[in-house]
Amino acid sequence: MHKGLKWLAVLTTLGMLFVLLGGALVTKTESGMGCGRSWPLCHGQLIPSNITIELVIELAHRVVSGGVGLLVLALSVWSWKSIGYKRETKFLSILSFFFIVLQGLIGAAAVVWGQSDFVLALHFGISLLSFASILLLTLLIFEVDQKFDANNLVIDKRMRFHMVGVTLYSYIVVYTGALVRHTNSSLVCKDWPLCVNSAPSLPTNLYEWVQMGHRMAAGLIFIWIAYITYLAIKEHKHQKVIYWGWIIAFTLVSLQVISGALIVFTRLNLGIALLHALIIACLFGLLCYFNLLASRSRLQK
Numbered sequence: 001m002h003k004g005l006k007w008l009a010v011l012t013t014l015g016m017l018f019v020l021l022g023g024a025l026v027t028k029t030e031s032g033m034g035c036g037r038s039w040p041l042c043h044g045q046l047i048p049s050n051i052t053i054e055l056v057i058e059l060a061h062r063v064v065s066g067g068v069g070l071l072v073l074a075l076s077v078w079s080w081k082s083i084g085y086k087r088e089t090k091f092l093s094i095l096s097f098f099f100i101v102l103q104g105l106i107g108a109a110a111v112v113w114g115q116s117d118f119v120l121a122l123h124f125g126i127s128l129l130s131f132a133s134i135l136l137l138t139l140l141i142f143e144v145d146q147k148f149d150a151n152n153l154v155i156d157k158r159m160r161f162h163m164v165g166v167t168l169y170s171y172i173v174v175y176t177g178a179l180v181r182h183t184n185s186s187l188v189c190k191d192w193p194l195c196v197n198s199a200p201s202l203p204t205n206l207y208e209w210v211q212m213g214h215r216m217a218a219g220l221i222f223i224w225i226a227y228i229t230y231l232a233i234k235e236h237k238h239q240k241v242i243y244w245g246w247i248i249a250f251t252l253v254s255l256q257v258i259s260g261a262l263i264v265f266t267r268l269n270l271g272i273a274l275l276h277a278l279i280i281a282c283l284f285g286l287l288c289y290f291n292l293l294a295s296r297s298r299l300q301k
Helices: 003-028 053-083 089-112 117-143 157-182 206-235 240-265 270-296
Strands: 154-156 298-300
Touching (some): 003 089, 003 270, 053 089, 053 117, 089 117, 117 157, 117 270, 157 206
């Protein structure tokens, strides 16, 4: 296997992580209009004259996204030619490039025409799908050397159901989290885990419902992944990829819950908020990899 392809895959995956975090940074610093209503230029200028921190953040995000888009195109073409014989390669190559283009178009539309909070929340979800497809393509490239046992797995129907179900559900959780950010609902509930504020009660407005809906969704996925991890430890010790994979997944979802609580306790500390986005990206990518394994495994009743 070409070492150059491996380096390109790793670089592209890391670059997509920077795109994800850059998008979260733009949202959290309210820099989306840093370049005005112009795209791809800033205020209609190639080199902006009035430099602000919001402009720097937004412009940097655009530059990084454009550069990573070129890397994704190169990775897709090279992977297609080098490991196109692997069943998933061509599909993931197309998917990787499609989602990063779609992400860019939604971002551009948000700048030029404006978008609702619900559409803007979807922008992060599209970025996450793009990252997951690139990560899976990278793992396929490294699988060729057979450095880890990811083939000839036997996954029973129950485990397969949980793999697919929790992955689909995790995307809903991601969307609710992105909606919290884009509706500025992060600190509408100043207590955790309940939205107590002055007195215990049901949410009284849309922002509290958005915040508490996300917390309930996050709590459920924590319980679900904990249960799947229990099954993996109990029944899949002989399949190290499944065994250790779910232990890592449980560790990530635990860190996600902790970082979510710290966002409230620290009153939206920027570093913790970005860490929160990074963890969910890693978790979602891992869950998608489980689905790839399930799709190629021999079915056991």
